[in-house]
Amino acid sequence: MEVIIQKTTEQAVELTAKIIAENIGIKPDFVLGLATGRTMEAVYAELSRMHREDNLDFSLCKTFNLDEYIGLPPEDKNSYRYYMNYHLFNRINIDKRNTHLPNGMAEDEIAEGKHYEDLIKRAGGIDLQLLGIGSDGHIGFNEPISALFSRTRAKSLTPATYAQNSPLFDNPEDMPKRAFTMGVGTIMEARRILMLVTGASKAEILAKAIEGPLTSMVTASAIQLHASCTVIVDEAAAADLKEKDYYRWIFENEPEWQKYRQ
Numbered sequence: 001m002e003v004i005i006q007k008t009t010e011q012a013v014e015l016t017a018k019i020i021a022e023n024i025g026i027k028p029d030f031v032l033g034l035a036t037g038r039t040m041e042a043v044y045a046e047l048s049r050m051h052r053e054d055n056l057d058f059s060l061c062k063t064f065n066l067d068e069y070i071g072l073p074p075e076d077k078n079s080y081r082y083y084m085n086y087h088l089f090n091r092i093n094i095d096k097r098n099t100h101l102p103n104g105m106a107e108d109e110i111a112e113g114k115h116y117e118d119l120i121k122r123a124g125g126i127d128l129q130l131l132g133i134g135s136d137g138h139i140g141f142n143e144p145i146s147a148l149f150s151r152t153r154a155k156s157l158t159p160a161t162y163a164q165n166s167p168l169f170d171n172p173e174d175m176p177k178r179a180f181t182m183g184v185g186t187i188m189e190a191r192r193i194l195m196l197v198t199g200a201s202k203a204e205i206l207a208k209a210i211e212g213p214l215t216s217m218v219t220a221s222a223i224q225l226h227a228s229c230t231v232i233v234d235e236a237a238a239a240d241l242k243e244k245d246y247y248r249w250i251f252e253n254e255p256e257w258q259k260y261r262q
């Protein structure tokens, strides 16, 4: 794992977008795993800008989102399909048929989980999975005590997630209490993981995920096991990390990162 601390949120976001863009440049038919939420809005704005101004080409890319609320149709403005169309897909040259989210309206939940796993497999697996972290330590919607080998399935959301996300709904009570999510095991099969964490409110849980024990109580801690994992954070989110100086030292001395030094 590498932890890269950037001074500002803007720099953390820019670096995240830059890494994604470089990968797409190298492999135009890139399979990109995507996340939603407040943290990612700025990343999608930057990727959209890169498409507009720097000709970043998404025409051959495929995407797979981590999760979708159960019971929300794609046209509902709180669905993650709506979020993705609004923040990214409508602004870039991706073929929407190549963009995938679990179907929140699927009647057979078990079949939907299997179907989503099949789609990922048929696409050749995910090249890079973008992740945020929830206030309860979740990745995707893998809430505490989710099995670390879990696959795509329906999951009940915790009160912490409800408190985190319900203010985004016009009527907070309309937030579904269940969602489909890729499993921790599904996420861990991505060839590379790129986690972005910003803001002081995430400092404590980020430190638990990165420097604490591997535990299903903090499903983000599973990324400690991934062989190719980069975590990008701003100073505010890094506040509780004990080994900050060590992470900075690695960034300064690792040749791979020289081109990103500011």
Ligand code: F6R
Pocket (backbone or CB within 6 Å): 034, 035, 036, 037, 038, 039, 040, 066, 067, 131, 132, 133, 134, 135, 138, 139, 140, 141
């Ligand atoms: C959503 C997702 C979640 C979010 C997390 C942080 O697709 O995967 O794990 O990344 O809940 O959300 P924000 O960025 O809103 O704090």
